[in-house]
Amino acid sequence: MPTDSEGRKRIVYCLGEERALRDVLPESEAAALVAAASRAGLRGVRVVDPGGKALWGNGDDVPPPGDGDPQRPILLEGEPAGRVVLPAGAAHGETQDALLALLAETLTAMAHNNLKRMLTTETHTEVVNLSYEELLGANRSLSASEQKYRELAETLEIKVRERTEELSHAMARLVQQEKMASVGQLAAGVAHEINNPLAFVTSNLQTLKKYTERFLDIIARYQRVFEQGGVAQQDRDDLRKHRETLRVDAISADVVDLLRQTLEGTERVRKIVADLKGFSHIDEEGEAPADMNREIDRTLSVMTHEIPEGAAIVREFSPLPVIQCRPGAFNQLFLGLLRNAFQARSEGLRLTIRTGVSGDRIRIAFADNGPGVPADIRTRIFDPFFTTRDVGKGKGLGLTVAYDIVTAHGGTIDVEDTPGGGATFVLQMPVRRGNHDQIRRPVPER
Amino acid sequence: MIEYDSEEQRMVLKFVYYGPALSGKTTNLLRLHDLLAKEGRGDLMVLDTKDDRTIFFDLLPFFLVAPGGLKIKVKVYTVPGQVQHDATRKAVLQRADGVAFIADSRRSEAKNNAESFGNLERNLSFVGIDIDKLPLVIQYNKRDLASIVPEEEVRRVWGPTGFPVVLSSALEGWGVVETFRTLAERVYDAMNSRHDFAGRHGLTRESFAERLVRRTG
Numbered sequence: 287m288p289t290d291s292e293g294r295k296r297i298v299y300c301l302g303e304e305r306a307l308r309d310v311l312p313e314s315e316a317a318a319l320v321a322a323a324s325r326a327g328l329r330g331v332r333v334v335d336p337g338g339k340a341l342w343g344n345g346d347d348v349p350p351p352g353d354g355d356p357q358r359p360i361l362l363e364g365e366p367a368g369r370v371v372l373p374a375g376a377a378h379g380e381t382q383d384a385l386l387a388l389l390a391e392t393l394t395a396m397a398h399n400n401l402k403r404m405l406t407t408e409t410h411t412e413v414v415n416l417s418y419e420e421l422l423g424a425n426r427s428l429s430a431s432e433q434k435y436r437e438l439a440e441t442l443e444i445k446v447r448e449r450t451e452e453l454s455h456a457m458a459r460l461v462q463q464e465k466m467a468s469v470g471q472l473a474a475g476v477a478h479e480i481n482n483p484l485a486f487v488t489s490n491l492q493t494l495k496k497y498t499e500r501f502l503d504i505i506a507r508y509q510r511v512f513e514q515g516g517v518a519q520q521d522r523d524d525l526r527k528h529r530e531t532l533r534v535d536a537i538s539a540d541v542v543d544l545l546r547q548t549l550e551g552t553e554r555v556r557k558i559v560a561d562l563k564g565f566s567h568i569d570e571e572g573e574a575p576a577d578m579n580r581e582i583d584r585t586l587s588v589m590t591h592e593i594p595e596g597a598a599i600v601r602e603f604s605p606l607p608v609i610q611c612r613p614g615a616f617n618q619l620f621l622g623l624l625r626n627a628f629q630a631r632s633e634g635l636r637l638t639i640r641t642g643v644s645g646d647r648i649r650i651a652f653a654d655n656g657p658g659v660p661a662d663i664r665t666r667i668f669d670p671f672f673t674t675r676d677v678g679k680g681k682g683l684g685l686t687v688a689y690d691i692v693t694a695h696g697g698t699i700d701v702e703d704t705p706g707g708g709a710t711f712v713l714q715m716p717v718r719r720g721n722h723d724q725i726r727r728p729v730p731e732r
Numbered sequence: 733m734i735e736y737d738s739e740e741q742r743m744v745l746k747f748v749y750y751g752p753a754l755s756g757k758t759t760n761l762l763r764l765h766d767l768l769a770k771e772g773r774g775d776l777m778v779l780d781t782k783d784d785r786t787i788f789f790d791l792l793p794f795f796l797v798a799p800g801g802l803k804i805k806v807k808v809y810t811v812p813g814q815v816q817h818d819a820t821r822k823a824v825l826q827r828a829d830g831v832a833f834i835a836d837s838r839r840s841e842a843k844n845n846a847e848s849f850g851n852l853e854r855n856l857s858f859v860g861i862d863i864d865k866l867p868l869v870i871q872y873n874k875r876d877l878a879s880i881v882p883e884e885e886v887r888r889v890w891g892p893t894g895f896p897v898v899l900s901s902a903l904e905g906w907g908v909v910e911t912f913r914t915l916a917e918r919v920y921d922a923m924n925s926r927h928d929f930a931g932r933h934g935l936t937r938e939s940f941a942e943r944l945v946r947r948t949g
Contacts, residue, residue, distance in 0.1 A: 304744055304805070363793035364774030365805055402777050409779065409788045409820060416819040 307333075307360060307368040308341060310400045311393065317342045319396075320370075323389045328382060330373045331389065336366060356383065358390035362397050457670060461690065464683040468622060475591040480558055483551035490548045497541055500532040561587045565621075567614035576613040578648060578715075579603045579641055585620040592628050597635040604642040607717050611695050619691045622684050623652050623711050630656025630709065646717050647697075653710040659701050667701065695719070736927065744805045745923070747915055748825055751834035752841065752848035753785070753813035756873040759902040760834060760911070761792045761810055767909055769946040772796055786812045789824050796943040799934035806916075806944060813848065821851070826859045830867040830919040832911055837872045837880035837899075867918035868895050871911045876901040913945045 316333065320342045324331050332343025355374050359366040370390045372382060507528055511521045529535070564584045567574065586599065593599065627637045631654065638653045659667060666672045668689040673682030685699075692699040697715035704710045736743045749757040758778070765776040772795055779788035794806040811821040825831075833852060835845040856863050872886050883899060890897045896914050900907020920929065920940045929935040 304742075361774060363791075363795065363805060363807070364772060365793075365795035365803070398775060398777070402779065405777070405791070406779050406788060409823060412823045413817075413819040416823055420819070 305362070305401065305404075307335060307362060307397065310362065310397045310404065312400075313342075315396060316393065319389070319392065323385060326385060328372055328385050328389065331370060331386070332373070333360070333368055333370055333393065335368050341368060356386060358386050360390055360393045360397065362394075362401065367397070368393075460670075461683055461687055464687050465618060468618065468625070468684070468687070471625075472588060472592075472621060476558060476562060476588060479591050480555050483554040487548050487551035487555075490544045490551070494541070494544055494548075497537045497544075500534060500537060504529055504532055504534055558588070565614075565617045567612075567617070573610050573612050575608045576611055576616065577608050578606050578616070578650060581613055581616055582620050582639060582641070582650070585617045585624060589621065589624055589628075592625060594628055594632055594635050596633065597628070597637065600636065600638040602638060602640040606641055606643060606648055609648065609715060609717060610719070611715075615691045615694075619688050619713075622688050626684065626711075627652055627654040627656070630654045643717070644714075648713075648715045648717060650713040650715075651710050653704040653708060655704060655706065655708040658703055658707060658709045664701055668699070740803075741801050742803045742805070743923075743927075744807065745829045745919060746827060747806060747808045747830045747832065747912075747919065748828040749808065749810040749832045749834055750821070750825070750848070750852050751811075751813055752836060752844040753815070755813060755834045755836040755841070755845075755848075756902040757810040757813065757834045758786055758790050760832075760871070760873070760900075760908050761790050761808060763902050763905050763908040764808070764912055765792055767905065767947060768944075769948050772943060772946060785814065786810060787814075787817060788812065788820060794944055796940075798929070799939075800932060802929075802933040802935070804935075804940075808912075818851070818855070822855050822858055825852075825855050825861070828859075828861065828866070829922070830869075830915050831856075832869045832871055832915050833895075834871050834873050837874045837886075838877060839879050839881055842881065865922075867915060867922050869911055869915045869918065870895050870897045871900050871907065872897060873900050873902050873907070875899050875907070876904050909945050909947075913941050916941050916944050 320331060320333055324343065330343070333341045335341055355371050356378060357369045357371040360368045360370065362368075370386055370393065372378065372386055504525075507525060511517065511525060561584060565588045582601075582603075586593075624637075628635065634655075636655045638651075640649075640651045640653065642649050663672075663674070668685050669682075670686045671682040672685075675682075689699055692713055692715070695715060696719045697713060700712045700714075702710045702712060749760055751757050761776055765773075774793040774795070777791040777793075779786075779790065781787060789812065790810040792808045794808070796804050796806075798804060809824050811817075811824045831852070833849060835841075835849075853863055856866065870890055872881070874880065886897060886899070896918070898907050898911045898914060900911060902908050917937055917940075920937045923929055924937070927933075929940065930937075
């Protein structure tokens with residue numbers, strides 16, 4: 287059996303292969319007919335193949351057929367495929383001739399009909415086989431393409447997973463950058479705040495240095511006069527003149543003020559540093575008990591320079607239970623919300639910070655009188671990279687950071703309208719958390 | 733088919749009448765059966781048909797003996813033209829020695845002719861026959877009908893292919909024997925170059941064709 291290019295066995299379909307008389311005339315039919323013809327008057331009649339070999343007929347008691355014997359051809363597809371032969375010496379006449387012709391015609395017709403039936407069956411079988419082969423082929427190629435798509439789907443899944451991982455890493459990096467940037471902005475402001483007192487402390491110290499030189503000068507002169515042992519009138523006049531030249535009386539009066547101011551300046555710097563420390567909770571690792579009122583105050587105190595001029599910050603604080611949390615993270619959160627509020631309106635800003643307890647939750651609301659958040663974008667403002675600012679002005683991660691901090695502490699953050707206009711950001715934090723890792727989606731308040 | 737048995741001095745050749753459905757393939761064979769002498773050919777075998785449409789094939793066998801003693805059987809087959817019988821067409825086309833493509837001359841059938849010829853090309857390739865080496869004759873049948881493609885157009889389209897084109901009306905009985913004879917001559921040429929019919933078997937092109945197309949009466 288030949289094989290195709292892929293080594294599979296391949297059926298060769300070829301109809302109408304050559305057949306001999308014996309192939310198309312079954313023994314049972316042919317032998318019976320020849321026997322009947324023999325009884326009917328063709329005694330000793332037989333069928334031989336083209337080579338003269340006897341096929342059917344009782345030829346035992348008669349000699350083999352000779353060329354002169356009466357005979358008729360049996361045709362198969364127009365070709366003489368055999369002969370009916372009446373042996374020499376047999377009864378021979380017109381009747382026998384007619385009978386012999388009839389027998390040959392009958393066998394030819396039988397062969398024709400049998401061949402036709404065989405060809406029909408053969409075609410049918412081969413067409414079925416061929417169709418089956420084609421179906422197998424179709425099935426193979428379908429399986430192959432299915433396999434291909436399955437592989438594609440699998441690698442696609444892996445690729446999607448890889449990209450998702452890359453994206454979430456990039457996202458985490460960006461969120462971290464946002465936090466750093468937010469604190470960086472704060473640091474710039476704080477630096478400015480520290481610079482002010484530092485500048486006048488430095489200036490005061492320069493003045494004090496000059497004053498001290500004069501004090502030392504006059505003290506030296508007194509010393510010299512006293513060591514020379516007398517206080518003559520001329521000495522006294524000299525000393526007075528010198529004191530006047532050095533303006534010792536005036537600078538003596540100024541020194542106290544200078545020192546007081548300087549101490550005030552250093553105290554301001556100390557307080558700023560303390561506020562920063564408190565804000566950042568730099569000494570604390572992980573969670574610590576915190577009073578949210580105090581943390582909001584701390585955050586406000588490091589942001590004084592960011593508060594727009596003329597803004598009214600109204601604290602409506604109710605006493606809050608101390609909650610276990612990462613205070614540094616919360617101050618970061620408050621920083622973001624306060625900054626949003628400060629940027630909501632440059633003139634006439636009124637920010638009301640209201641805290642209280644509602645059931646088992648602490649509720650903190652930052653209500654500004656800015657432009658507010660349109661209803662159609664409220665569901666999206668906490669999404670990463672969502673921003674209403676111009677390209678390059680905001681990454682759209684500020685509220686995402688806020689959302690992450692609140693949900694990490696099992697709380698919710700939401701935005702509402704401030705009565706009379708503006709946005710109110712509402713935080714709700716459980717007083718006690720069942721599970722520290724628990725994260726809930728914010729539930730919109732109605 | 734080239735079933736050549738040098739010991740038994742026998743050869744079987746296979747001619748296939750191909751073409752679109754209802755183009756007159758069976759009618760061609762019926763006419764050949766009527767027009768050609770009974771001597772040297774078998775009866776037309778029409779395998780089961782349904783509503784007069786061929787579902788398997790028809791077979792008209794011829795038998796001749798070359799002067800050198802080579803017995804040659806020529807089996808002329810038709811294929812079913814209907815699209816759904818493609819598996820049968822492939823089976824019949826297997827190992828064909830020559831093909832007569834019976835086209836329907838009516839304008840409306842141009843598309844079917846083209847599709848059927850495309851099918852012939854594909855199936856020849858499937859059964860491993862090179863169409864460029866296969867003796868092929870094109871017959872434009874049904875020339876007795878109106879609204880047919882004019883002869884000039886047929887010649888213009890098929891001229892460049894080099895395939896001989898015969899115009900016919902199988903219904904009226906003309907062009908049919910010419911088609912068969914043309915195909916026989918082309919097959920002879922192909923066989924002669926491989927088996928030296930003329931030299932070894934004393935069979936000339938003329939006598940081969942004459943033996944096949946011997947007319948009745």
